[in-house]
Structure formats: C-alpha cells, structure tokens
Amino acid sequence: MRYREDASLDTSGVRDRRGVPGGRGLAVGGGGLGLVGVVVLVLVQLLGGGDGGGAGAALGGLSGLDQGETADNTQLAQECRTGADANASRDCAVVADIESIQDYWTGVLGSAYAPTETVFPGSVQTACGGATSGSGPFYCPADRLVYIDLTFFEDLRTRFGAEGGAFVDAYVIAHEYAHHVQDLLGTNQQVRPGETGPLSGTVRLELQADCYAGAWARHAETVPDDSGAPLIAEITQDDVDRALDAAGRIGDDFIQRELGGGTVDQDAFSHGTSEQRQRWFLTGYETGDPARCDTFATDDLG
Numbered sequence: 139m140r141y142r143e144d145a146s147l148d149t150s151g152v153r154d155r156r157g158v159p160g161g162r163g164l165a166v167g168g169g170g171l172g173l174v175g176v177v178v179l180v181l182v183q184l185l186g187g188g189d190g191g192g193a194g195a196a197l198g199g200l201s202g203l204d205q206g207e208t209a210d211n212t213q214l215a216q217e218c219r220t221g222a223d224a225n226a227s228r229d230c231a232v233v234a235d236i237e238s239i240q241d242y243w244t245g246v247l248g249s250a251y252a253p254t255e256t257v258f259p260g261s262v263q264t265a266c267g268g269a270t271s272g273s274g275p276f277y278c279p280a281d282r283l284v285y286i287d288l289t290f291f292e293d294l295r296t297r298f299g300a301e302g303g304a305f306v307d308a309y310v311i312a313h314e315y316a317h318h319v320q321d322l323l324g325t326n327q328q329v330r331p332g333e334t335g336p337l338s339g340t341v342r343l344e345l346q347a348d349c350y351a352g353a354w355a356r357h358a359e360t361v362p363d364d365s366g367a368p369l370i371a372e373i374t375q376d377d378v379d380r381a382l383d384a385a386g387r388i389g390d391d392f393i394q395r396e397l398g399g400g401t402v403d404q405d406a407f408s409h410g411t412s413e414q415r416q417r418w419f420l421t422g423y424e425t426g427d428p429a430r431c432d433t434f435a436t437d438d439l440g
C-alpha cells in the first residue's frame with residue numbers, strides 16, 4: 139500500500155491524547171484490556187452505555203467532548219504533512235486512512251454521512267467506559283467516536299500472529315468507521331444488546347462492518363480527497379492477502395481456539411468465524427458495493 143507522495147494530510151480527523159499530561163496512568167480497568175477488550179468493548183458498544191450499573195454509569199461527568207478538549211495534535215500535525223510522511227510513518231498512514239475512509243463514505247452517503255474523529259487514547263474515560271493503552275479498537279455510539287490505540291496494530295502481529303502491514307491497519311480502521319456508518323444508518327437498532335451466537339445481530343453487524351471495509355478498499359485508489367486526487371496511490375494483492383490473513387486471526391473460532399480456552403463455543407460468537415470475516419471483507423472488496431453487504435438479509439453468512 140502506498141500513499142500519493144504529494145498529497146496533503148489533514149489531522150483534524152484525529153484527537154491525539156497520547157502524551158497529554160494526565161492522559162496516562164489513569165487506573166481504568168486495571169490495565170490493558172487487550173484481547174478481551176476487542177470482544178467486550180464491542181458488546182459494551184451495543185449496549186450503548188445504557189446499562190445503568192455498567193460502563194455508561196462509570197462515565198461520571200466526563201464526555202467524549204471533554205476528552206477531546208485535552209487532545210493535542212501539535213506533534214502529529216508537524217509530523218504528518220504529506221503522503222510521503224504517510225508512506226514513512228504508521229501514525230501518519232492512519233491519519234491518511236481516516237481521511238480516505240471518510241471521503242469515501244461522504245461520496246456514498248452524501249449529507250447522510252457525518253464525519254467523526256478517531257481518538258488516539260493515552261488512557262481515557264469514554265462514553266463507553268475506560269479505554270487504556272492496550273485496549274482493542276472500538277467505536278462508541280454514545281459519543282460517536284472511534285478509539286484506536288495504535289499499539290493494537292503491533293499486538294495483531296505479536297499476539298495474534300498476523301503478518302500486519304499498513305493495509306491491515308487501514309482495514310481495522312475502516313471496520314471501525316463502518317460501525318459509525320451503521321450508527322448513522324440506524325442499523326445498530328436491529329441488534330439486541332448483548333446478543334451473541336452464530337446468527338445473532340451482533341455477528342451480522344460485525345460481518346457487515348468487514349464488508350463495508352472491503353467496499354472502501356475497492357475504491358480507495360480512486361476516492362478523491364479535498365484536492366480532487368486520491369490519497370492512496372496503490373493497494374496490491376499482497377495487501378489484500380494480508381488483510382485476509384488478519385481477518386482470519388480475529389474470527390471468534392480462531393480466538394477461542396488459539397487464544398482462549400481452546401474450545402469453540404458458537405453461542406458466544408460476536409464477530410463471526412475467521413472464514414466468515416474473510417468472506418465478507420472479500421464480498422465488499424470484490425463488489426465495491428455496500429448494498430451487497432446486507433448481512434441482515436441472509437442466514438447464509440458463510
């Protein structure tokens with residue numbers, strides 16, 4: 139994956155909380171949520187922070203907006219000016235990905251798309267509970283923000299055994315923005331909070347997000363940025379293979395078998411199997427059509 143060297147980057151889609159005084163060391167959740175966080179926070183997401191005694195209540199007086207006010211993009215803006223910076227730096231690549239993904243959805247949905255920001259958390263309370271360094275990426279409907287601790291991308295390699303790479307990062311980000319799209323379109327409302335299982339609304343929502351990520355990827359080399367030219371110059375077959383490799387390592391069956399207790403429990407499925415995640419990413423990528431991502435219309439999820 140390569141970014142157009144002379145593209146200009148815009149960091150306004152990011153709230154960089156890393157290194158903000160007081161941003162780290164907050165005792166939330168007793169340390170990294172890590173792998174569990176990837177799963178649990180999505181459940182919390184579906185609860186919308188609305189369960190009285192849970193994450194929503196723990197929020198106290200803080201809101202996403204409050205947190206955003208203490209973000210500091212100064213360093214990021216200095217480092218990430220052009221597509222060449224994105225080619226050289228993972229952080230800047232993420233900035234470019236966010237821009238490209240949102241340009242795509244603006245093109246697809248027009249005024250129905252409301253851009254939103256990604257928080258790089260140091261350690262923050264969110265409207266969906268605590269996000270510590272080590273949390274998996276998640277989308278929080280209560281404040282409509284994406285939270286991504288960039289160290290997760292390294293976890294994908296070291297803990298999940300994924301090959302990784304810039305396009306894998308982009309796939310993960312596109313998946314989280316897909317949840318924002320689902321939120322805007324009201325798709326979340328088709329899902330009973332906390333519901334799990336192979337045909338659950340939760341799984342359908344997650345597989346659709348993979349499909350939406352694939353649809354963006356199909357168009358990523360042509361979606362124009364503010365200047366009218368695409369931010370992303372090239373996505374290769376190797377990139378797509380790496381995304382499929384990653385999708386294969388964040389399926390419920392793989393996680394339960396390889397990283398959990400070793401037993402596969404379908405009733406606990408929340409994201410779909412590895413094979414299903416690969417299939418739906420590919421459906422989006424091969425068709426380039428979000429309308430083909432209607433995982434709620436079929437019981438053949440793969």
Ligand SMILES: [Zn+2]
Pocket residue numbers: 180313314317344347
């Ligand atoms: Zn998800």
